[in-house]
Amino acid sequence: MTSIESVHGPADLRALTVRETEELAADIRRVLVEEVTRTGGHLGPSLGVVELTLALHRVFESPRDHILWDTGHQTYPHKLVTGRAGAFGTLRQPGGLSGYPSRTESAHDHIENSHASTVLSYADGLARAHRLRGVADRAVVAVIGDGALTGGMAWEALNNLADGADRPVVVVLNDNTRSYAPTVGGIPAHLAELRGADRPSRSVFENLGLSYVGPVDGHDIPALERALRHAAGLGRPVVVHCLTEKGRGHAPAEQDEADRFHAVRPRPAAPAAPRASQGPAWTDVFGAELAELGAQRPDLVALTAAMLAPTGLAPFAARFPDRTVDVGIAEQHAVTAAAGLALGGLHPVVAVYATFLNRAFDQMLLDVALHRAPVTFVLDRAGVTGDDGASHNGMWDLSLFQMVPGLRVAAPRDAATLRRALREAVAVQDGPTALRFPKGTTGDDIPAVATVEGMDVLRHAAPDVRDLLRDAAPDAGDAGDAGDARDVLLVSVGSMAGVCLEAADRLAEHGFGVTVVDPRWITPVPTALVELGLRHSLVAAVEDGGRSGGAGAAIAQALADAGARTPVRTFGLPQRFLDHGRRDDILAAHGLTGRHVARAVVEALAGRDGSVTIDHLAPQPVGAEQ
Numbered sequence: 001m002t003s004i005e006s007v008h009g010p011a012d013l014r015a016l017t018v019r020e021t022e023e024l025a026a027d028i029r030r031v032l033v034e035e036v037t038r039t040g041g042h043l044g045p046s047l048g049v050v051e052l053t054l055a056l057h058r059v060f061e062s063p064r065d066h067i068l069w070d071t072g073h074q075t076y077p078h079k080l081v082t083g084r085a086g087a088f089g090t091l092r093q094p095g096g097l098s099g100y101p102s103r104t105e106s107a108h109d110h111i112e113n114s115h116a117s118t119v120l121s122y123a124d125g126l127a128r129a130h131r132l133r134g135v136a137d138r139a140v141v142a143v144i145g146d147g148a149l150t151g152g153m154a155w156e157a158l159n160n161l162a163d164g165a166d167r168p169v170v171v172v173l174n175d176n177t178r179s180y181a182p183t184v185g186g187i188p189a190h191l192a193e194l195r196g197a198d199r200p201s202r203s204v205f206e207n208l209g210l211s212y213v214g215p216v217d218g219h220d221i222p223a224l225e226r227a228l229r230h231a232a233g234l235g236r237p238v239v240v241h242c243l244t245e246k247g248r249g250h251a252p253a254e255q256d257e258a259d260r261f262h263a264v265r266p267r268p269a270a271p272a273a274p275r276a277s278q279g280p281a282w283t284d285v286f287g288a289e290l291a292e293l294g295a296q297r298p299d300l301v302a303l304t305a306a307m308l309a310p311t312g313l314a315p316f317a318a319r320f321p322d323r324t325v326d327v328g329i330a331e332q333h334a335v336t337a338a339a340g341l342a343l344g345g346l347h348p349v350v351a352v353y354a355t356f357l358n359r360a361f362d363q364m365l366l367d368v369a370l371h372r373a374p375v376t377f378v379l380d381r382a383g384v385t386g387d388d389g390a391s392h393n394g395m396w397d398l399s400l401f402q403m404v405p406g407l408r409v410a411a412p413r414d415a416a417t418l419r420r421a422l423r424e425a426v427a428v429q430d431g432p433t434a435l436r437f438p439k440g441t442t443g444d445d446i447p448a449v450a451t452v453e454g455m456d457v458l459r460h461a462a463p464d465v466r467d468l469l470r471d472a473a474p475d476a477g478d479a480g481d482a483g484d485a486r487d488v489l490l491v492s493v494g495s496m497a498g499v500c501l502e503a504a505d506r507l508a509e510h511g512f513g514v515t516v517v518d519p520r521w522i523t524p525v526p527t528a529l530v531e532l533g534l535r536h537s538l539v540a541a542v543e544d545g546g547r548s549g550g551a552g553a554a555i556a557q558a559l560a561d562a563g564a565r566t567p568v569r570t571f572g573l574p575q576r577f578l579d580h581g582r583r584d585d586i587l588a589a590h591g592l593t594g595r596h597v598a599r600a601v602v603e604a605l606a607g608r609d610g611s612v613t614i615d616h617l618a619p620q621p622v623g624a625e626q
């Protein structure tokens with residue numbers, strides 16, 4: 001029985017007989033199911049490309065030939081046959097193998113970005129480079145899924161590839177008819193025709209000017225190899241249409257109608273000990289509230305970019321299918337179509353993972369905000385997601401949002417404030433709104449102890465919260481803070497409320513008067529927040545997002561614009577690409593903990609008069625940066 005342990009690199013594949021290759025495919029599936037069930041990850045997509053991966057590495061000679069993968073979530077077989085079988089048990093673990101191609105892991109890996117629909121553009125550019133540099137002996141092979149093919153970039157690239165008879169890119173279309181759910185739109189309909197008995201005489205690819213090979217059984221290794229060799233021999237741009245099955249070879253995945261085990265959660269290492277209430281999933285809170293609002297507001301329309309269930313829209317879709325739109329993996333189209341829906345008198349809600357909205361920034365800015373269109377953006381997976389690595393962290397949105405005139409942004413801290421923010425957002429009819437919340441569960445609700453000008457005060461040291469906005473400095477109240485009641489203003493952004501409250505307790509133990517405020521609506525910076533900041537000795541903003549141009553930076557700018565001399569410390573993620581890991585570990589590693597924030601605030605205050613010692617707080621790995 002040929003096993004994956006006998007494969008140390010793709011050259012070993014080329015020495016196998018067809019039978020041995022088929023035995024190897026079975027062993028790869030065994031390893032995928034055993035390991036990914038434990039580690040979590042993209043089991044279904046990888047099971048679907050086992051034979052395709054083996055055929056690709058037998059026909060083409062990576063890394064001299066470039067085999068490029070769109071999205072990269074389906075590359076576990078590729079990793080196994082390119083020398084990483086021994087490390088595969090570390091998949092998606094901190095310090096272990098990435099769940100996507102990684103150039104530091106292997107010369108066989110090229111594209112690390114997990115955002116879909118990019119591979120054909122890489123291939124076009126790489127093929128142009130080969131031509132311009134006179135490189136003639138290196139193939140460029142681009143694997144793209146039927147889902148990714150619904151993304152606009154893919155067609156921009158095809159338009160260019162079709163015009164490049166001298167750029168012999170081999171496009172391998174991995175057609176398993178699904179993104180998460182069955183792929184939607186005219187493109188999958190055309191692919192279905194090509195798969196059918198009475199297929200059209202010419203495919204859309206041939207009408208554009210590319211050659212077309214197929215359809216070919218994506219699980220028949222000899223047939224795949226024949227098709228790939230034929231395609232490579234054409235010496236011109238060509239699409240090889242491969243028919244595969246997502247989740248192939250693992251019955252629970254094959255039978256999973258929802259998404260064929262697109263992304264499975266890690267199996268708990270041991271029976272989970274009863275933990276403090278984690279609360280509901282943010283996604284579920286949003287989905288349930290939107291469905292309720294949909295019953296009250298016939299003008300609400302939900303839009304998704306091929307992620308209806310992952311973004312929580314399933315309850316809304318079940319009740320209001322005619323007001324639910326899946327545009328495919330096409331966020332740019334989703335946003336401008338939402339502007340069109342708004343122009344038509346409706347109130348669209350665009351639900352998307354935060355990082356994927358990046359590619360629709362221009363549409364948000366100039367198709368939505370320029371027209372003050374009442375579109376509500378709901379960003380799930382905002383902040384650190386962790387497991388999926390650098391291109392999945394939702395750490396860009398708060399910075400991008402600062403640039404959008406008229407956009408109002410809410411960052412709820414728990415389930416109650418998420419429901420409230422959603423209701424408030426869809427009530428806004430004179431411009432766009434956005435909500436952002438992280439991956440995972442909400443935890444318990446965190447009640448406000450007071451409100452000030454619409455902002456929630458989670459903790460304060462003054463006898464009366466209104467004292468905080470008076471000019472005279474109130475003495476410390478009964479919160480046990482011995483210092484001036486307005487020593488420190490901690491501005492909590494979204495899910496950082498628990499971190500801020502822990503920091504406040506630590507600071508209060510050491511005699512500081514601390515106010516913790518959650519503006520809930522953080523962009524534009526509330527005037528009342530500036531007023532509060534002006535009356536405190538130090539302002540510290542804590543956000544689960546990139547520090548450059550984020551919410552904290554905007555608060556600092558607003559205070560400076562108001563002529564404040566109050567120093568501002570911003571706590572957020574360093575503007576770097578963060579390696580994969582667990583969300584909580586990454587937040588802690590970058591100082592987003594109560595202990596670290598307290599220590600850094602004390603340092604900042606000590607920096608003013610030097611009278612405060614900080615030896616009682618253990619050193620933390622990362623300091624707060626101004």
Ligand SMILES: Cc1ncc(C[n+]2csc(CCOP(=O)(O)OP(=O)(O)O)c2C)c(N)n1
Pocket residue numbers: 045048071073074114115116144145146147148149174176178179180246262305306307329331356359
């Ligand atoms: C721009 C962007 N939007 C959404 C996603 C989330 N996503 C990851 S894989 C996937 C489905 C991909 O379908 P397909 O290309 O057919 O690959 P398959 O999983 O079927 O192999 C989606 C929507 C993404 N990675 N990038």
Ligand SMILES: CC(=O)[C@@H](O)[C@H](O)COP(=O)(O)O
Pocket residue numbers: 071073114262263310381385388439
């Ligand atoms: C590859 C991709 O973009 C998605 O499958 C993503 O990995 C899902 O992330 P969650 O697991 O957080 O839903």
Ligand SMILES: [Mg+2]
Pocket residue numbers: 145146147148174175176177178179
């Ligand atoms: Mg697919």
